[in-house]
Amino acid sequence: MTDRKFKRGATVCTCIFVFLLLAGVTALIVWLVYRSHKPQFTVLGAAIYDLNTTASPMLMSTTMQFTVVTRNPNKRTSIYYDRLSAYISYRNQAITPPTILPPLFHERHSTVTLSPMLGGAMVPVSMDVVNGLVMDEACGVVPLRLVLLGRLKWKAGVFTSVHYGVYIKCDMFVGLKKGFVGQVPLLGSPDCSVDI
Structure with a gap:
């Protein structure tokens, strides 16, 4: 037994x-x-329509537009983005309020172009930002950072992942002199870092 x-x-x-x-x-x-690979982002163009500061109180008004190309390198996986927002920072300080972007569906192995208009409202800034902008515009080269924040999830066949936070950071140098408005040259073709 x-x-x-x-x-x-x-x-x-x-x-x-x-x-x-x-x-x-x-x-x-x-x-x-x-298995999913990270999406790739590249900034292709920039236009600056307003970039002014006031001394007392220290405020900055900014209106900018960037052309960003995002590529989904996955051959079997689509990407859904939601709760995306974008802002511009200069010297590690935000100079535009966050702009909410519409949800984005990224097909498998495809490319999508975004052209968000950012800014439009006055933002408080530090003296370092005001002085740095004066010096950088005098030199004709202004370093900027485009930041995209949100959530994404992958879809492969019938499988859909949970939401993941995504942080995209695009550091660039733009050729800009004081008083100029419109399309500005990008110095190099800045690729962006993507953290998920």
Whole structure:
């Protein structure tokens, strides 16, 4: 009687082990086939329509537009973005209020162009920002950072991931002299870093 119980227990354990092994191998194969790669972002153009400061109180009014190309490198996975917002920073300080962007669906292995208009409201800034902008405009080169924040999720076939936070940072140098408005040259073709 004891031998039968032992054999039955050994058979059940073996079946469970084989089931878990097959489930693990299946999960590994699905992960290898559908694993997701980060999206890629590049800034292609910039236009500055307003960039003014006031001394007392220290406020900055900014209106800028950037052309950003985003590429989904995944051949089997689409990307959904939601709760996206964008702002511009200068010397690690935001100089535009966050602008809410519409949700974006990014098909598999495709490219999408965004051209958000940012700014329009006065933003309090530090003396370092005001003085730095005066010096950089005198030199004709202004360093800016475009920041995109939001959430994304991947969809591969019937599988949809949970939401992940996404932080996109595009550091660039623009050629800008005081008083100039319109399309400004980008010095180089800045790629952006993407943190998920």
